[in-house]
Amino acid sequence: MLNKLFGKKTYKLYLGNIHVVERKDLKRFFDQPLPLLFESNESLLYRRLEELFELPSAQNLKEVSRDDLAIDIIIPSYQGGSFMFGLVGVPVPLFWRPKLQILSQIYRLQDSKVLSKVKVTTKQPWRQFFKNLIPFQQFDSDELEPLLLMSCAKALEQHSKKLDIH
Template sequence: MLSRLLRREKPRVFLGTLAVVPRTDLKRHLEQEGIIENESLDEALRRNLIEIFSLPLAQHVDAPLKSDLVLDVLIARFQSGEILDVGLGDAELTIFWRPKITVASRLYSLQTRKTKATFSVTEKMKWMQFMGRLFTWRGLFRSQPFVRADMEYLLCQACVKLLARMQKAL
């Protein structure tokens, strides 16, 4: 009986804002992400966020409870990975970077709008997987060694870790 009295009511969680922060770094000009089916990588990642976080929208709550929470999620940074050969006179230098994505979230009260907690997770492609992608036909001929599926996978992994951290905090 005492445990029933001490048990907290689990809060309901609703979805607030899902966003992708526009890239402003130099790498965005160097990566061969391209637009496939009239959809940029930013749009594709936002669409994936919508699929991953399929929660009821906070704006549609008629009678909010005191314990109701709202979740805002954004992709703070991402890079899709690339390998470039840069000529320096007689020498040539190879520059590369792995695909990486940073997902951040904010959990706040629906009634008071006061922030309860913030979370951030960065997920990178593993080195072995990265090197394996470089030595495929696509990678050897520099025809987009890293594809959207890699970014979508990293996004899913980051979101799973983000949700695990949020669950521990609640």
Template sequence: MFDSFLKHEKPRVFLGTLAVVPRKDMKRHVDQWGMFRNESFDDPLRTTLEGIFSLPPASEVSAPHRTDLGLDVLVLSFQSGDYWDLSLEDMGLPVFWRPKITVACRLYHLKSQKTKRTFSATQKMPWGEFVSRQLTLQAIFRFRPTFDQEDMKCLLYGACHSLLNKLRKVA
């Protein structure tokens, strides 16, 4: 009698939407001039997301079970890091920002499309690594961008790892 009550069916998880939200902040102009010049960064981020979340697509499920879940993943924002020295006559003002990426996901019931939980995670480059990169000849003379797509992929992996840990605790 209690066997059917105690048996808990594990939910199946399917991949819904993977997207990179277009940037609208002012720093996107600096990134296009510096780190991402002549590069589209949305496609490599999306490709990396597909590799991380290699789940069967939710669109191919014709008859979802009661416990089936869908997962939408969005890269909400990203930025490269940079350092500028704004000089106002005799006074200098340092302006800097670290590479950062924010990823969010929505876990929802596949049958009803109702949201079960949402999560987000932000990953920033550690201060020590950021400062050490700013002290290289590459950063001082700016003959190449200080931060590249591989740096952003590492941050993306870190943020997605945090998301997966949060999801695992819920499921």
């Protein structure tokens, strides 16, 4: 009986929706590989999110209880790092570091009430960015993976604080 009064409630977490928004900005031509030769970054990020959040799908659930929750994960924007020289009469160095943004929400499946919503933006530290520039390589899709892992970890940490789950 004391367990019911003082114990924490247990919830079941399911995977809702995963979405990676396709980039439309001009930078995409400089900081990601050609889509004809390589898999697009959107599909790589989507696949990686599926692997990270290896949860049962909320869409396959037959009966829903009040203790069933779902998490949606959206990557609305990301960019890889790039370094080049703009020629506007005088060579001007142009560079930007990798950045990834995640929007995530946890909601109750029974009534779709949102319990927690977070937004996390993670950028590669400048020191790491310049260290990776030394071999003067073009964009490497592997540089987004650590940012994805950090962003997901921060999002889950913020969800647990908001929902008081430790």
